[in-house]
Amino acid sequence: MYYVNREGIERRLGCIPELAEALDHLAASWTGSLLEGLAQERALHLALEIVTDVGNFLIDGFMMRDASSYEDIIEVIAGEGVLTAEQEKTFRELVQLRRPLVQEYDEWPRRELHPLAGSLAGQMIRFGEDIREYLRRELDPWEK
Numbered sequence: 001m002y003y004v005n006r007e008g009i010e011r012r013l014g015c016i017p018e019l020a021e022a023l024d025h026l027a028a029s030w031t032g033s034l035l036e037g038l039a040q041e042r043a044l045h046l047a048l049e050i051v052t053d054v055g056n057f058l059i060d061g062f063m064m065r066d067a068s069s070y071e072d073i074i075e076v077i078a079g080e081g082v083l084t085a086e087q088e089k090t091f092r093e094l095v096q097l098r099r100p101l102v103q104e105y106d107e108w109p110r111r112e113l114h115p116l117a118g119s120l121a122g123q124m125i126r127f128g129e130d131i132r133e134y135l136r137r138e139l140d141p142w143e144k
Contacts, residue, residue: 004061004139012050012057013128019046020121027118037110040117045101047124048094054131058082062138070095082134083127090116090123 022043026036048070055073058064064080067073071092078088094116100108 002061005057009054009057012053016124016128020124023121030113032111048098051091070098
C-alpha cells in the first residue's frame with residue numbers, strides 16, 4: 001500500500017487555474033512593462049515549483065527512483081508514465097529556468113516574453129488533469 005500525499009498534491013494543483021489565467025493574460029497582452037516582466041517571472045517560477053512539488057510527492061508516495069535534480073524529477077515521473085513525451089519536453093525546459101529565475105535574476109530579460117509563456121497555461125491545465133487521472137488509476141483500486 002502506498003501513502004501518497006493527495007492533499008498536498010491537490011493544494012498545488014488547485015493553484016493551476018489562476019496561474020494559467022495569469023499566463024494567458026500575460027501572453028495575450030504583453031507590452032514588455034516591468035510589472036508584466038515581474039509577473040511573468042513569478043508565474044514561471046510558480047509553475048515549475050508546482051510541477052516539481054507534485055513530482056516529488058509522486059516519487060515519494062509511489063516509491064519511485066529518487067531524483068537527483070529538478071530535471072531528474074521530470075525524467076522519473078515521465079519514465080513512470082505520469083507525463084507524455086510532449087509534457088516531459090515542456091516541463092524539462094520549464095525546470096531549467098529555476099536557476100535563472102532564482103539565482104541569476106539580475107540577468108533575467110524582464111522586458112521579453114519568454115517563449116514558454118504562451119503555451120504553458122494549457123500544459124499546466126493538462127498536467128493537473130493528468131495527475132488526477134494518474135492518481136485515480138493507481139490508487140482508487142487500492143482504496144476500495
